[in-house]
Every structure is written in structure tokens, then in C-alpha cells.
Amino acid sequence: MTSELAVEADPFVLPMPSPDTPVVHDRWISLDNTHPNSRYSDDLWSLGPLTDNPGHHIHRTIWSKCPATLQPEMRLVIWTLINGELRPSYVKARSMQGRARDGVASMRNCILEWLKLARWLHQHGVNRLGECTTEHWTAFAAERTAAQNNRGHALKLLRWLADLWAFDRLSARPSGIIAPPWETGGIDDYLPADTANTGGENTTEPVDPAVIGPLLTWSIRIVEDFADDILAGWAQRRRMIAEVNATEPTSESLAALRRYLLPRIEAQAPLPAMEHRGHGTTLNRLYVAAITGAAYAQIQHLSGQLDLPKLTAQRPGACPMQLPVTGTINGRPWRQHLDFEEAPTLARHLATAAAIVIMYLTGMRPQEARTLRAGCCHDPEPGTTGPHLIRANHYKNVRDVDGYHISAGAERDVPWVAITPVVKAIRVLEKMVPEGELLFSSTHHDVVAQRKHHGALKAASLDQRVEQLIDWINTEAAAQGLPHQQVPTDPFGNIGLGRMRRTLAWHIARRPGGLIALAIQYGHMRTVLDGRTASGYGNRARRGFHGELDVETALAAADTAARLRDATAAGEKISGPAARRALVAAAQLPRFQGALTTPKAAAKFLARDGQVLFDNPDSFLICAFKRDMALCDPDSNATAPNQFACQTGCGNAVRTDSHARDARAHADTLDVRAALLPEPAGKRLRFHATRLRDLADAHDAQARTAGEAVA
Known part of the structure; x- marks a missing residue:
């Protein structure tokens, strides 16, 4: 045919x-x-x-x-x-x-x-x-x-x-x-x-709290405190290299080169060094040519005559650039000088730190963050107090009218909210790439090899850069006398950026008090996400980050129910107006275990008003959340309590013997702190300690076994 x-x-x-x-x-x-x-x-x-x-x-x-x-x-x-x-x-x-x-x-x-x-x-x-x-x-x-x-x-x-x-x-x-x-x-x-x-997604392990804390702290420090110095050093290095490439050899430049090198050789002083791949430590010819005004060919010729590579390997020295250092760490300059040879490495780490800040503090998928462009985050209109919003493309399940996948993705109908550290990270990246270019452009972020790769930095490349940044942070923390700020090894392996989204959801859902860096920011995001507002994290129709948070919240609630069931089975007593309801909810848990790994299943689990249990360690209780009984002023469609606004006397409260013991232990800690503080601060702490003991005493007086509470 x-x-x-x-x-x-x-x-x-x-x-x-x-x-x-x-x-x-x-x-x-x-x-x-x-x-x-x-x-x-x-x-x-x-x-x-x-x-x-x-x-x-x-x-x-x-x-x-x-x-x-x-x-x-x-x-x-x-x-x-x-x-x-x-x-x-x-x-x-x-x-x-x-x-x-x-x-x-x-x-x-x-x-x-x-x-x-x-x-x-x-x-x-x-x-x-x-x-x-x-x-x-x-x-x-x-x-x-x-x-x-x-x-x-x-x-x-x-x-x-x-x-x-x-x-x-x-x-x-x-x-x-x-x-x-x-x-x-x-x-x-x-x-x-x-x-x-x-x-x-939810088989991905969240980053350990002991790891994400110092990693995020250092990333924000690099973006906010060191960025101006790093960008100035990177720009100065490029200017120096451009000048060397444009310099023609003259007798004057050769004389200047000799005046710089010969006294150092005679005095056996250190020579500007660099690590040359495969050749160890050698003379930094570009740097020497730049600071003397010599042509590269002249330093290359003189290097062979005087055997400078061998002398440099014996006495390697720094390559300082004449730039002021403005960044500080613990009140002192973080560098004595900016080094010509370190400049590209620092620029690379700056971009990686910005990526961590953006991906962790927004909840974006890595593929969305990697394809952000300069100009994606506009400042609010003058005279307004609205949040910064990030216009981004999403790619998952984006299809045309015929049902075919659109490789270019589509702009989100509802933008992401950018809190202050994220805005600063975006502004730093905008200084590293041309207007309208990808913030993580492969061409502009390949600062070492300067290759012209297609599109944005790939996921594997960024993941590798995160590991390199962690190595640098640990070296820097030791050098700065801050070993307690080093990033420990994560128990689940490398810190891929794909784990950031899960980690943020984990901390918002399971650490409502924000026990790691930027606790206030966690509180801000929880409020935004609970309200499902139009300016929230992604379109409600596509769920965006909401689905991820629902999964983590459901898993945390399931853990709370399992712990309550195990504690009462082991003999712990229970008290509170919602005790019976909490025990019934805990008994129903096996029907849901193993089925909470999708946003749809998690949302269905959380929608069981009055049957979902939320641990609130700051208030020493479990909340058997029922909207019309809650005193924490939840929204009309809320599926979780406002745990920052927990109120005494709420009909959703449940306490166990463990909560009572923890409340008394915390009261003792407050008394110790109160003794070290002047009035009225000490008085406030003692009042709070007394209140905690009263709650524990009330539990002891009302506590019943699980069998008695359900009967």
C-alpha cells in the first residue's frame, strides 16, 4: 500500500x-x-x-x-x-x-x-x-x-x-x-x-530539623549580609579579566611586572596562588597580570623564566582585591579582603543560598522555582501595604484544549506570596542575570567554566551545589569560631531541593511554634494557608502547596491519634470536655492509616469535623477540633485549629497524664527563670507557672481511664 x-x-x-x-x-x-x-x-x-x-x-x-x-x-x-x-x-x-x-x-x-x-x-x-x-x-x-x-x-x-x-x-x-x-x-x-x-511526593523525607535550621540561617545570612560583597567581588574579577584580555604588551607593563614579582621572590614572600585542576597549586597569572597592568603573554613568559609555578607551590599566597568589605558576622567583618580566586565560588554559593531561601520559604516545586524570571516579583504599588507576589509558571498537568501536555507550562492564575527573605533572594538573583532572563539561567550561573548551557540550572546540578554549599558553610563556621552553627549530616542523605517543599509542610503542620529559624515566618504562612486566601500559595483549583500541607497536617493528626490510643492503652488517664470524642476518633484511626499520602485523601480525613486530633505541646493538650466549639476563632471552612490562639476553657481540649507532667515540669523551669529576672518580668513568669500547675491539678482531679471516659 x-x-x-x-x-x-x-x-x-x-x-x-x-x-x-x-x-x-x-x-x-x-x-x-x-x-x-x-x-x-x-x-x-x-x-x-x-x-x-x-x-x-x-x-x-x-x-x-x-x-x-x-x-x-x-x-x-x-x-x-x-x-x-x-x-x-x-x-x-x-x-x-x-x-x-x-x-x-x-x-x-x-x-x-x-x-x-x-x-x-x-x-x-x-x-x-x-x-x-x-x-x-x-x-x-x-x-x-x-x-x-x-x-x-x-x-x-x-x-x-x-x-x-x-x-x-x-x-x-x-x-x-x-x-x-x-x-x-x-x-x-x-x-x-x-x-x-x-x-x-510524600515518600520524600523532610530535612531533619537540626539540619534545616543552620542551613536556612546561613542561606539567609549569605543572601542578606554577604551578597553585596560577593556581587562586588564577582563583578571586579570580571572587570580585571576583561582588562587583561584587552592589554597589549609594552616595555612599561613588563617593567611593572618585574617591579611586582622580583622583590617578592628575593624576600621569599608568598606569591598569588590558585589551584589548577590536575596541576596543584600554581601562580595566579590572571591576577598578577591584572594588578600590574601587564599582558597575559608577558606573565606567561616570565613565569617560565623564573620557575614561578614551583616557587608559588612552595609559598602560596592570597589574591586580594581592593574592595571594601561591608558584610559582618557577629559584629565583625566576615572577610579581611575579597579574594580574586574565591569570587566565582562565592557567587556560585550565593545563587544556591538564594535557591534554598526561595524554595523552602514559598513551598514552590523545584521546577517552578528554577524557571522564575527576573521581574517575576513586583513591588507593591506605592502607598499600598499588600504582600509581594511572585508570578510563576506551573508545569504539572498543564494541557491544551486537545489534552496534550504543554511543555512551556502556564502562568499560575493565583501567584505565590513572597515573604521578606524570599524577596531579598529574588533581588539578589536579579543582579546576577540580565533583565527578563531566568533567575537560575545555566549560562549566567556557570560562573566557573562559563559554558553556554540551555535553559535553567537542572535539578541534579542544583542538588550538587547544595552539598557544596554545606561543605563551605561547615568550613566557614569553623573558621569564624562558630562550630555550633555547622550543618550536621542529614539522616536521610543528601539535601536535595526536592525535599524543601515537604520539609516546609512538615514544619508548619508539626511544629506550629516554629522551633527552628524564622518562627514568625512559619506563623505567617500558616495563617495564609489556613485561610486559603486569594493571595495564598497557589490556585485553590490546583491546590498548589495546600495539598502538601493537608497531607502533612493529616499525617500529624494521625500520629497524635495513635499516640493517644497507645498512651491510654498503657494506663494513662484522660481529662477534658472532648475526652470521649478524642478516644472514639483515636479508635477509628486504623481505617485511615496508610491512605493519607494524597491531597484528596488527606482533605477528606481532615474534613471530619470533631474527629481529628491536633497535638498542641505549647498548650499541653490535644485539640479534638470541632469548628463551632473552638475558641481560637477559626475560619468558617477551617479544618485545623489556630494553635497560636489556643484559649483556656475550650470545649475541644483533651489532656493526658503526660500533658500534666509536662506542664508541671515547664512550670518549674519558669520558676527558675523568674528568680533570675527583675520584676515585673519575673512576676509574669511565676503567674504563668501557677496557671500551668492549676491546669495539671485540674487534670488530676478529673482524670479517668479510657474505659470510664467512653462509658
């Missing part, structure tokens, strides 16, 4: 491409996309024309990685995948896939799996796709899914493999590969056993 007849018979079958046919049809390329389009006969196919998200890599298919015997058939079916659409009737009937065409990231994963299959078939003596049997499909699927510990990912993998058969039927010259057995029969037999670990 000719390609024309095939198209006439079935519009979903693509015509046969020629060697010069573009890899991506024009219909799939957005108007703003400028990535070059590969040709069908090229040895490398780029998916750049489909990639509009600046935070994504440009994925490529390298045909040398495909066996030559299978390459013609694989080229055609992959080209069909890139440009084709599955028939609507097939999509509707197929439970494993609900879309006729995937986004570029899923398309890349699909291609990778197909190429793995091609190599596997070649190793097993199969040189045509039509020779692949049911036994081959079964064996390869077993090998691939055995490497997965996640049932959901294994399901995706089998779907990508089945796509090879589905798209092959839409090519102008089908290979005749048969359908995989899970496409025609049940798929469960080909999947690993289901486990409690269902994957998703």
Missing part, C-alpha cells in the same frame, strides 16, 4: 518519511521554540523542538546505541511516536493510557525503553521486530520489572513497551511486531506485588 492510500484509508497513519524529513512536524513546534530540528537520516535526533520548559534537558536519541539490524524499523516507529496520535477508539478502550499523545518527558522515557528492548532482542538473536514472540515480551518484561521496587513505575514501564506495538500499527510500514501479552490479557501477572510504598 502506498503512503497516500494509507493516509486516505486511515488519517492516523503517517506518510513514509524521506531522509530529509524533519524529525518533528511543524504542527507540534511552538512559535517561540528556537531549537534546531534534526532530519530523519541524522545520527542524532533532538527533542529540542518539543521542549519549551527551560528547566528540562534537551533529550536526544543517539542512533549508534541501537543495533544496526533493528535500526531502520526503530527509526520509523520512534518517528511515528514523536509525530503521531493514537486513535481515539483505542485510547478509550485502553485502561493503561488515557491520552493519544504524551509529553516530551514521557516520550523520552518511552524511547529509552524501546531502545533497551532493541538491544535485548539483538542479544537474543532477534534482528527484526516482527520476530519478537510472546516469550520474548514476557522475558524482557520480567527482567525490567524485577529491577523496580515500585508497582506504579512498573505499570508505566509496561505501558511504554506496549506503545511500541500501538505506534507500529500507525507507521507507514509496520514491522508486524505482535502485541505484548499484558495488552491482550491481564496485566497484574506482570507487575511486582503491591506494597505500602506507593511512591509520589
